[in-house]
Amino acid sequence: MLWDVFCRVIDNFGDIGVCWRLCRDLADRGHTVRLWVDDACALSWMAPEESRPSAISVLDWADAQDMRYLDQQGQPVEVTPGEVVIEAFGCNPPDAFVAAMLLREDAPKWINLEYLSAEDWVERCHALPSPVFNGPGVGLTKWFYYPGFTRATGGLLREPGLLAERAAFTQSASAKANWLRQLGAAPLADGERLVSVFCYDHAPMASLLDQLAAAPTPYRVMLTPGPASQLAQAWQDGRADTGAVHLHYLPHLPQTAFDKLLWACDLNLVRGEDSAVRAIWADRPHIWNIYPQDDGVHAYKLDAFLERWTAHWPPDLQSRLTRVWKAWNALGPANDLQDLISLLDDPRWAEFGRQSVKTLAEMPDLVTQLGDFVTQSS
Structure with a gap:
């Protein structure tokens, strides 16, 4: 046809x-x-x-x-x-x-x-x-x-075999290490967490990086071209020490390569429609930077997604995640983003996210x- x-x-x-x-x-x-x-x-x-x-x-x-x-x-x-x-x-x-x-x-x-x-x-x-x-x-x-x-x-959108391909990749430590090497990134240190950031220019990047820099756990932040890299560079300029965070600036990636980036990371901050769906199928904790609209309707769209995505999550986890997502989208107090590290330390985020992915994958x-x-x- x-x-x-x-x-x-x-x-x-x-x-x-x-x-x-x-x-x-x-x-x-x-x-x-x-x-x-x-x-x-x-x-x-x-x-x-x-x-x-x-x-x-x-x-x-x-x-x-x-x-x-x-x-x-x-x-x-x-x-x-x-x-x-x-x-x-x-x-x-x-x-x-x-x-x-x-x-x-x-x-x-x-x-x-x-x-x-x-x-x-x-x-x-x-x-x-x-x-x-x-x-x-x-x-x-x-x-x-x-x-x-x-x-x-x-x-x-979900190609046949996508979830099986992702599972094979994430279950192979060597596949992840080889992938990072292809991106020009050094091997991860013991306990180092990997974060990807693809965002719009209103995202509170400085607040995010301040928290990661002060965290007891080291973080490697993979920055996509455009606002993510520009905002991170502005934060990095003039700093003698970036603390526990290491910034890695990426080139533009083909879609298949971007998918692997999401599979490899412990946390994905993504933007727009296409990347939001790919972050879901990556089955990793993620935050969606929704496309901002002048009339503010993006706030209702974000609320609607969060309501469906976390419908069966524990109320306290649902509430905390919602506050962090809204803070990243400049739709709530910036201070709410401070709960991101403790939220990422909570294994329930990944656990209940996995259940939400499973529900969508059955359709x-x-x-x-x-x-x-x-x-x-x-």
Whole structure:
């Protein structure tokens, strides 16, 4: 089956990150995929060309408007829409492409893949049809598809075999050591904890590093490019001693390498949608730096996730984790972040997190559900 996936890169890497994982999973399951994107620059490191499945074509958004593109031999190829058209996050495919969808004998299944949310309304809106009454697609139907954390939603991206691959990696001490060596990091000292940080620029990095520096346990902090590295560098500048914390500045990592980073760490601080899901599947204590929105709705989204994620946790653990998460997101008192070290020392965080992961892993993944939806719905 041919899938056309449309993606506009608004800011950061979350939209293209989600779309690439979707395309990769579809291709690995035997589908042919065309990814139409207006800015593919991030794929140069996120999905290096030599590692891309041959079943995926990365094409320029403008070519979908012109309805032709050049193949690898430089020959023009006329575009005919595939059996499934996915617009990621309401990006609206070019008018010419939508008009061409009407010309197919069997109209494509047109899906708006929405943002991830744990809010209750997602279940009510998932998989609803929206007939098109104006514009070039009059007569078509667009379906709204919501990823989510319950069986009444579209689920989460999770490739077949991912959890088994993670288990094999985490159960091998040599695999972790070799991975750190590939990242240019020295072997961990006895008792040293490994922390990854991928955050937005409003995260209270200085407060975090102050606590780690004063901790009795040594910490190795793996910093991703961008705000995480910039904020850490600002904290480090002018300090003669960083205490118990050692900072390691990372290059941009391919998605598969980023996954291993999360698997290797004792604590992951991640940001945005794609990394939040990968932190869940890493099955390690984590904190989500949710994408901040001007109208403040991200606070409700964070509360909704925490309510679902910790629904069956002990009340005291649930309360402490919520305060720390909110402090990291600048949605609560900064002093609440001071409980992070003692929270990480509490084995219940990992224990109950593992139960939450198990519950999510028992649900069908997003691509499996998408496949069923495309073939069964009308």
